Amino acid sequence: xxxxxxxxxxxxxxxxxxxxxxxxxxxDFRLVNSRNEATQVVNDNPSSEELTSLGVGVRVLYGGxxxxxxxxxxxxxxxxxxxxxxxxxxxxxxxxxxxxxQFAKEPSYVDTWMSPVVKDPFNVPMEKKYELLxxxxxxxxxxxxxxxxxxxxxxxxxxxxxxxxGSKIFQRMIYSxxxxxxxAKGPTGMQRRSDQQWMLKGYxxxxxxxxxxxxxxxxxxxxxxxxxxxCPEGKKDIILxxxxxxxxxxxxxxxxxxxxxxxxxxxxxxxxxxxxPDKLGKLQYGSEHVNMVMDATINHGPGLGTFAYDDxxxxxxxxxxxxxxxxxxxxxxRQTAAMVGEARSNGCMRAxxxxxxxxxxxxxxxxxxxxxxxxxxxxxxxxxLMVTNYGWSIDQKRYNFQFNTEKGYIIRNGSVEEMVRxxxxxxxxPEFWGSCDAVGNKKSWVLWGTPNCGKGQPQQVMITxxxxxxxxxxxxxxxxxx
Amino acid sequence: MTMxxxxxxxxxxxEEAHQIFDWVKSFAKGAxxxxxxxxxxxxxxxxxxxxxxxxQYSRRRALSVRVVTNKRQARATTGLLAKNEVEKTVxxxxxxxxxGPEDPDLLPxxxxxxxxxxxxxxxxxxxxxxxxxxxxxxHAIDMAKKNGLLASGILETNVDxxxxxxxxxLETSYKGTQGYYSLTMxxxxxxxxxxxxxxxxxxxxxxxxxxxDTALERAKLNKNQGDIKPGKYDVVIxxxxxxxxxxxxxxxxxxxYTPDFGTRQYKEGRSYLSxxxxxxxxxxNISIDDDAYHPLQTGAAFDGEGYPKxxxxxxxxxxxxxxxxxxxxxxxxPDAKPTGHELPLPNPLGEIPNNLVIRxxxxxxxxxxxxxxxxxxxxxxxxLWYIREVEPRTKTVTGMTRDxxxxxxxxxxxxxxxxxxxxxxxxxxxxxxxxxxEPVRNLGRFGETTMVxxxxxxxxxxxxxxxxx
Numbered sequence: 001x002x003x004x005x006x007x008x009x010x011x012x013x014x015x016x017x018x019x020x021x022x023x024x025x026x027x028d029f030r031l032v033n034s035r036n037e038a039t040q041v042v043n044d045n046p047s048s049e050e051l052t053s054l055g056v057g058v059r060v061l062y063g064g065x066x067x068x069x070x071x072x073x074x075x076x077x078x079x080x081x082x083x084x085x086x087x088x089x090x091x092x093x094x095x096x097x098x099x100x101x102q103f104a105k106e107p108s109y110v111d112t113w114m115s116p117v118v119k120d121p122f123n124v125p126m127e128k129k130y131e132l133l134x135x136x137x138x139x140x141x142x143x144x145x146x147x148x149x150x151x152x153x154x155x156x157x158x159x160x161x162x163x164x165x166g167s168k169i170f171q172r173m174i175y176s177x178x179x180x181x182x183x184a185k186g187p188t189g190m191q192r193r194s195d196q197q198w199m200l201k202g203y204x205x206x207x208x209x210x211x212x213x214x215x216x217x218x219x220x221x222x223x224x225x226x227x228x229x230x231c232p233e234g235k236k237d238i239i240l241x242x243x244x245x246x247x248x249x250x251x252x253x254x255x256x257x258x259x260x261x262x263x264x265x266x267x268x269x270x271x272x273x274x275x276x277p278d279k280l281g282k283l284q285y286g287s288e289h290v291n292m293v294m295d296a297t298i299n300h301g302p303g304l305g306t307f308a309y310d311d312x313x314x315x316x317x318x319x320x321x322x323x324x325x326x327x328x329x330x331x332x333x334r335q336t337a338a339m340v341g342e343a344r345s346n347g348c349m350r351a352x353x354x355x356x357x358x359x360x361x362x363x364x365x366x367x368x369x370x371x372x373x374x375x376x377x378x379x380x381x382x383x384x385l386m387v388t389n390y391g392w393s394i395d396q397k398r399y400n401f402q403f404n405t406e407k408g409y410i411i412r413n414g415s416v417e418e419m420v421r422x423x424x425x426x427x428x429x430p431e432f433w434g435s436c437d438a439v440g441n442k443k444s445w446v447l448w449g450t451p452n453c454g455k456g457q458p459q460q461v462m463i464t465x466x467x468x469x470x471x472x473x474x475x476x477x478x479x480x481x482x
Numbered sequence: 483m484t485m486x487x488x489x490x491x492x493x494x495x496x497e498e499a500h501q502i503f504d505w506v507k508s509f510a511k512g513a514x515x516x517x518x519x520x521x522x523x524x525x526x527x528x529x530x531x532x533x534x535x536x537x538q539y540s541r542r543r544a545l546s547v548r549v550v551t552n553k554r555q556a557r558a559t560t561g562l563l564a565k566n567e568v569e570k571t572v573x574x575x576x577x578x579x580x581x582g583p584e585d586p587d588l589l590p591x592x593x594x595x596x597x598x599x600x601x602x603x604x605x606x607x608x609x610x611x612x613x614x615x616x617x618x619x620x621h622a623i624d625m626a627k628k629n630g631l632l633a634s635g636i637l638e639t640n641v642d643x644x645x646x647x648x649x650x651x652l653e654t655s656y657k658g659t660q661g662y663y664s665l666t667m668x669x670x671x672x673x674x675x676x677x678x679x680x681x682x683x684x685x686x687x688x689x690x691x692x693x694x695d696t697a698l699e700r701a702k703l704n705k706n707q708g709d710i711k712p713g714k715y716d717v718v719i720x721x722x723x724x725x726x727x728x729x730x731x732x733x734x735x736x737x738x739y740t741p742d743f744g745t746r747q748y749k750e751g752r753s754y755l756s757x758x759x760x761x762x763x764x765x766x767n768i769s770i771d772d773d774a775y776h777p778l779q780t781g782a783a784f785d786g787e788g789y790p791k792x793x794x795x796x797x798x799x800x801x802x803x804x805x806x807x808x809x810x811x812x813x814x815x816p817d818a819k820p821t822g823h824e825l826p827l828p829n830p831l832g833e834i835p836n837n838l839v840i841r842x843x844x845x846x847x848x849x850x851x852x853x854x855x856x857x858x859x860x861x862x863x864x865x866l867w868y869i870r871e872v873e874p875r876t877k878t879v880t881g882m883t884r885d886x887x888x889x890x891x892x893x894x895x896x897x898x899x900x901x902x903x904x905x906x907x908x909x910x911x912x913x914x915x916x917x918x919x920e921p922v923r924n925l926g927r928f929g930e931t932t933m934v935x936x937x938x939x940x941x942x943x944x945x946x947x948x949x950x951x
Contacts, residue, residue: 042740043750044586045830048578052571053561055542070539073561083541090537093612097534097620126581134583146751147737181738185751189875190736264671265530268635268664271867271884272672274950356538391735391870393903395882397672400903400949402880404872424872426903426947457528457636457664458538481872 004033005112005170008160011080015058016164018084024091026061026103027084028163030311032354037122040151041133048126056080057354059312060087064101066094069356104337104345106314108166113308115173116298117202121154124203132211139215140182142223146190147183150215152176152206153198153451159311167313175304175463176205177451182218186226188421189482193218193225193406194388198449198463200302224419225407231423231480232410237383238425239376239472242440244405245366246448246466247389252429253285253292254364254464256398257321258348258455259330261359263339270455271396274429275327277340285327286433289369292322294331296347296362303465304449305362312357314347321364325434333359352460360455363447365467369439373470376438378414384478385409385416386423391481394429402426404481422482432473440469495519496655498563499645505565506547507649509572513579514550514591516648516787518826519543523608523641527615530634532623534616548827549575550591553584555828585828587810591650597790598775600783602658604684608641615639618663618690625694626667631674631701635665639685646788656782659683662925663693666885667701673951676700677865677885679722681923683780700864703898704886707951710899714942716860718853718890721937723865725924727879728933731908732835736874743772743796744833745811745818754874755802762800764912767843770797772806772823772835773934778923779837780932784822786829791822796835800913806833836931842918842938850919850937855893857939861902862888862895876907882949901949914941 008031019027032055039048057071058080068090072083133150140148155175162168179196195214199205240248256273260266263277275283296305296316308316312334321329330340331348336359350360377385386405394401408423409416427435447467454461499519506515521543528536545568546559556578560571615637626633639661646654660683668675678696682688734742737752747753755763774783774791783791787809795803806823811833823833854862861883869881883902888895919937 040830042830045828046583046585047828047830048582049557049559049828050574050578051559052574053544055561066534066537068537068539070541072541073543074541075562083539086539090539090612093616094534094537097616097623099533126578130581130583146756147740149738149740183737183752189873190734190752190754192736192738194738263531264632264634264668265535266634267530267632267668267672267675268666268677272668276671355540356536358536391872391880393868393870393880393882395901395903395949396867396884397949397951399951400882400901400947402903402905402947422873428950458524458526458540458638481878482875 004031004158005160007031008162008170011056012160012162014077014080015084016162018081019060019088020164022088024060024062024088025064026164028059028161028312029056030354031056031160033158034353035156037154038151039129039133040149041137042149043147046130053353055354056083057351057356058084058087059356060091061101062088062091063095065098066091068094071354101335102338103334104342106334106344109309109313109315110168111308112170115200116302117174119203121174121176121203122156136180136211136215139212140219142219144184144186144223144226145182145219146185147181149181152178161309161313163313169309169313171308173200173307174202176201176203177449178206178209178211180211180215180218182222184222184226188226191222191225191421192390193222198304198451200304200306221407225421228419228421231384231408231420231478233479235475236478237380237472237474238476238478239380239383239385239470241387242444242446242468242470243448244386244389245468245471247392248403249292249364249366249466249468250450250464251392251394252398252401253321254361257330258359259332259336259340262330263336269457274397274399279327281328283327284325285322285430286325287436288324289436289439290322290325290433291367293365293367294319294321294329294346294362295365300363300365301447301467303363303447304451304463305465310347310349311351312349314345317346319346331359331361350462352462355460358456358460360462361453361464363465363467366439366471368442368445368469370441371438373440373444376440376470376472377411377416380411380472381413383411384420384423385411386425399428401429420480422480423478424481425476425478427476432476435474435476436471437474438472440471445469495521495643495645499647502545502563502568503647505568506572509569510549510576513576514649516548516591518546518644518646520642520644524638526636526638527612527619528636529619529623531632532626534619545571547571547575549579550588551576551579553588554579554582555585555588556582557828589809589813591648592652592787592789592809593650594652595654595788595790597654597783600775602683602780604659607639607659607661607682607685610639610685621691622665622694625698629698631667631669633665633667637663644782648788652788654784654788658780660780660925663688663690665693665697667697674701674705675885676704681925700886703888703895705898707898707900710889710902710948712945712947714944716857716941717943718850718857718862718939719937720850720864721919721922721935722924723863725933725935726869727866727908728838728935729931730869730871730879731877734874735871740831741834743806743835744823745805745807745815746832748805749815754877758802761802763802763909764797764800765915766800768797768800768912768915769795769841771795771839771841772837773839774837776837776839776934778921778934781837785824786826787824789820789822789824794821794835806835808833838931839934840921840936842915842936848919853917853919853937853939854890856917857890857893859891862890872905877909878905878907880905900951902945903947904944905946906944911940916941
């Protein structure tokens with residue numbers, strides 16, 4: 001720990017002093033040291049790779065009018081000075097055509113934070129990881145099975161942040177995750193079942209997930225799906241599994257509440273948003289059962305969006321995005337918060353490694369309701385239960401979506417009956433969340449991890465968290481994708 | 483101020499690679515080794531709401547080391563190139579390899595090869611001043627302002643240099659530039675919008691004013707969109723609009739996002755193409771090559787283990803003709819020969835063609851506008867968005883249109899319409915192509931697969947729902 005923190009302290013002084021001498025309005029510096037270990041087995045073929053990187057990103061505001069950013073892996077005084085001067089040159093160029101940039105105020109912090117870890121995944125022998133993966137892949141063998149894939153990824157990130165406002169923050173996070181995929185061919189084509197989870201935890205997560213038992217269940221499912229009937233078409237009540245609700249929250253709430261896209265800064269790639277600032281506090285986003293939070297604090301759980309400070313030094317917070325169905329909050333940066341008159345950013349600036357921070361989801365979660373899962377099923381007369389995402393697509397303003405899932409069951413008179421293959425549903429976001437009439441309680445609520453959210457130009461991949469429970473929606477368009 | 487020139491860095495790369503290779507050899511103590519040393523310089527001027535919002539410069543290096551010992555292999559990659567860090571990286575790879583199971587597909591390292599030259603480095607691109615690029619962006623912003631619109635987008639350049647060496651004597655390298663200019667002009671929270679894209683290897687290929695003109699022209703047309711009913715429509719798809727769609731032709735979500743056109747996937751039965759070699763799966767006017775040497779293509783002339791890439795006719799007149807292959811496949815299967823489509827090893831996923839070129843009969847010199855003239859009634863699509871696989875056998879995908887969907891009647895654009903969702907089989911689409919335009923280069927999804935593809939006029943595209951805007 002101390003070597004990265006010490007290096008950060010030393011090199012940040014170079015960057016901050018260099019920018020200050022050139023009269024920068026504001027400067028921040030992030031040093032990021034990351035280690036990533038990926039191990040997988042596909043059918044009987046093993047693969048492991050470890051990636052390490054160490055670099056610095058320097059962001060400079062010049063004249064209060066223009067931003068510049070440069071990153072470098074040249075970790076010495078000259079390299080940092082050169083990157084800072086490059087960021088300054090870009091900021092000066094941007095300032096020539098810029099307009100006044102305001103910042104929401106944030107206290108400066110001097111702090112250290114380490115994520116809680118029970119079992120350091122990098123101390124677990126590789127032999128043990130391969131033993132577990134091979135066991136899972138062996139258990140997924142069966143007639144018709146053409147793909148058996150298992151993998152783990154472990155990541156350690158140390159980052160040191162310093163700003164010209166006086167913040168000096170060191171954080172260390174350890175993330176773990178893994179998943180299984182099995183695919184089988186049969187009379188209905190190729191069916192897939194999968195299971196995955198990613199959290200801000202150590203190897204204890206892998207122990208908790210009980211992958212060997214899941215491998216057996218997935219194999220049984222995928223074989224059964226090859227003989228399952230097609231999902232009926234029409235308007236039905238649907239109950240989504242908690243992991244599918246997590247992705248629905250990510251796509252239809254998490255992205256449209258990003259304030260940079262709501263203000264138009266992402267129009268060329270990620271898109272715009274139907275949730276514009278003029279709708280804040282006014283638009284009924286969903287039914288009164290729908291409460292969604294943006295919560296980066298550890299109290300929310302060890303999610304992929306959990307941290308102590310974001311990548312512009314704002315302390316982690318919990319805020320509502322949707323309260324009793326009403327749209328009430330954005331994911332913000334200090335600059336965009338000021339643009340919409342908010343006194344403070346809620347700390348959502350995040351960067352892939354030491355690249356430029358942009359507004360990203362933290363943990364955007366659907367709060368648990370009060371429905372017991374069994375009671376929700378018993379209360380459903382004519383519906384489809386849909387489990388685990390297969391594909392997802394949504395328009396650039398986050399209105400029109402279509403999701404298909406890996407497996408489903410017909411619910412008839414309060415009872416889960418025959419399996420259906422490839423159940424899919426589609427809708428328009430506010431209508432869909434407006435049809436939500438039951439959210440599972442805390443017993444069924446899980447903080448899911450999404451390890452692969454793309455945004456930005458050049459595109460950055462971010463990790464996000466989404467708490468969710470099984471949830472029911474009334475009168476939704478459903479169909480069988482296969 | 484002065485920065486290290488990427489050209490200077492390039493000329494030093496061979497020397498650095500050999501120095502590091504010697505270190506790795508001494509640390510690996512008899513293990514077979516392969517190293518790849520790469521540098522990337524990325525410069526991007528990003529703008530939104532008629533403002534220059536993100537000016538970025540990124541300079542990265544990566545050393546990747548593969549070690550093979552006792553029938554096992556592993557890879558470790560680092561951005562740290564000091565001798566002690568290189569030693570740590572080698573030790574990590576060795577320790578992972580020793581702890582791993584024997585690799586049933588492990589082969590000796592590939593020996594020296596002869597390569598066809600590809601010239602893809604242009605100093606004009608590598609050294610283009612930020613002021614020049616900012617000037618082009620400023621022009622687009624001025625045009626947007628004059629027309630009551632907001633310009634957003636990015637002008638990005640990349641300089642890549644890579645050197646590969648292994649303990650069997652292989653040595654190869656690649657140096658290249660590429661970039662793109664992506665521009666949206668919109669108003670009314672995107673209810674009025676137009677889009678244009680141009681890619682380049684040599685900056686001279688970029689006509690920034692034409693990009694701005696196209697985005698503006700489309701934004702002017704795409705206002706007050708009319709309603710449209712879901713159903714089957716004939717379509718003209720702009721050549722820049724659909725590279726992401728083609729990505730799903732070669733990668734299967736059903737098989738856990740593994741590639742489809744490789745011999746290993748085919749033989750293991752996990753590709754939608756398995757058992758279909760020689761079968762007609764598309765219209766006879768469609769041929770698809772993997773051709774790293776095509777003048778519009780990008781990237782190196784060798785694969786992940788340094789094997790020279792072959793030009794490969796994947797689809798010939800609609801028939802599945804051949805598969806991407808590798809030394810592993812040739813070792814496993816008597817009827818396979820290496821074609822240079824391996825990913826960096828160890829690679830349990832299989833081979834992938836990542837230099838796709840669609841050759842369609844009659845596409846020479848015809849513009850996308852001329853395709854519109856041939857459309858009796860249907861839709862012109864200028865951009866497709868958020869494409870995902872729905873059904874693997876027919877390669878049915880879903881997605882949305884965005885930034886300009888136009889109703890065409892008797893060869894003329896009649897009116898803009900709201901964005902529509904489609905559920906469309908790619909094999910069916912490629913069976914119903916009636917005409918194509920001159921191909922363009924599209925930098926593919928995540929920049930990994932470059933597609934050379936024409937615009938198409940196709941019958942019966944299946945639209946299933948409509949967005950509120």
